[in-house]
Amino acid sequence: xxxxxHPGPWTAAAMIAAIVLSSTAGExxxxxxxxxxxxxxxxxxxxxxxxxxxxxxxxxxxxxxxSFLALAFFALLFALNHLNLSLVAPAxxxxxxxxxxxxxxxxxxxxxxxxxxxxxxxxxxxxxxxAH
Amino acid sequence: xxxxxxxxxxxxxxxxxVAVCAPLGDTCLxxxxxxxxxxxxxxxxxxxxxxxxxxxxxxxALLIGFFASYLTALSWxxxxxxxxxxxxxxxIVALLSRFWLQEAISMQRWAGIVLITLG
Numbered sequence: 001x002x003x004x005x006h007p008g009p010w011t012a013a014a015m016i017a018a019i020v021l022s023s024t025a026g027e028x029x030x031x032x033x034x035x036x037x038x039x040x041x042x043x044x045x046x047x048x049x050x051x052x053x054x055x056x057x058x059x060x061x062x063x064x065x066x067s068f069l070a071l072a073f074f075a076l077l078f079a080l081n082h083l084n085l086s087l088v089a090p091a092x093x094x095x096x097x098x099x100x101x102x103x104x105x106x107x108x109x110x111x112x113x114x115x116x117x118x119x120x121x122x123x124x125x126x127x128x129x130x131a132h
Numbered sequence: 133x134x135x136x137x138x139x140x141x142x143x144x145x146x147x148x149x150v151a152v153c154a155p156l157g158d159t160c161l162x163x164x165x166x167x168x169x170x171x172x173x174x175x176x177x178x179x180x181x182x183x184x185x186x187x188x189x190x191x192x193a194l195l196i197g198f199f200a201s202y203l204t205a206l207s208w209x210x211x212x213x214x215x216x217x218x219x220x221x222x223x224i225v226a227l228l229s230r231f232w233l234q235e236a237i238s239m240q241r242w243a244g245i246v247l248i249t250l251g
Binding site for chain 1: 155158159161162165166168170171176179180182183188222225226228229230233235237240241243244245246247248250251
């Protein structure tokens with residue numbers, strides 16, 4: 001797929017969405033991985049530092065999470081090759097906060113308070129202005 | 133929880149690094165990537181090769197610096213204390229992209245950045 005020198009709004013949105021979605025997937029999977037591994041202090045007391053490291057690196061969820069985080073980084077590089085930093089950096093960072101809140105609620109069953117949802121709405125409005 | 137007036141100079145410096153390293157790192161990444169020819173999805177290997185260029189490598193080093201100072205700050209302060217430092221990074225990114233990368237930023241984009249920082 002060839003990308004024009006000045007990408008249109010939908011292409012730009014797709015590039016930013018790739019960063020945001022892979023960041024959130026990575027962070028949610030990593031959080032889920034650490035939760036499934038359990039208290040690292042307990043593991044370290046039982047099996048030492050090596051045991052703690054082994055517990056982390058042998059967890060498939062952890063590898064999935066790190067892979068998505070790596071994908072997010074390359075998606076960022078790709079976007080920066082085509083778009084201005086003043087659009088990509090705030091848009092991706094702020095939208096990731098919003099999608100993290102949504103994903104944490106749905107997948108990790110975390111409670112997200114009203115102040116955080118209000119902040120998320122503010123952020124979305126801000127991103128709208130950012131893009132124009 | 134750390135009260136504002138008990139911060140040592142060293143801890144102010146760590147918070148300063150938290151605010152500044154990520155924007156500087158992103159700016160270096162942007163500078164590195166815009167100097168490369170347009171990358172297409174047909175050749176993803178070029179993205180991996182890009183990591184080894186000087187500006188990208190410097191950007192990665194700065195982002196690692198941000199992560200280290202962020203974790204350090206979190207070890208002695210609450211997240212609600214450290215987050216404003218990271219939020220202010222949005223403004224620093226805007227200033228760096230305007231004055232170092234020479235990007236044009238419309239009034240609407242500035243308004244968006246303010247709203248996001250407030251959020």
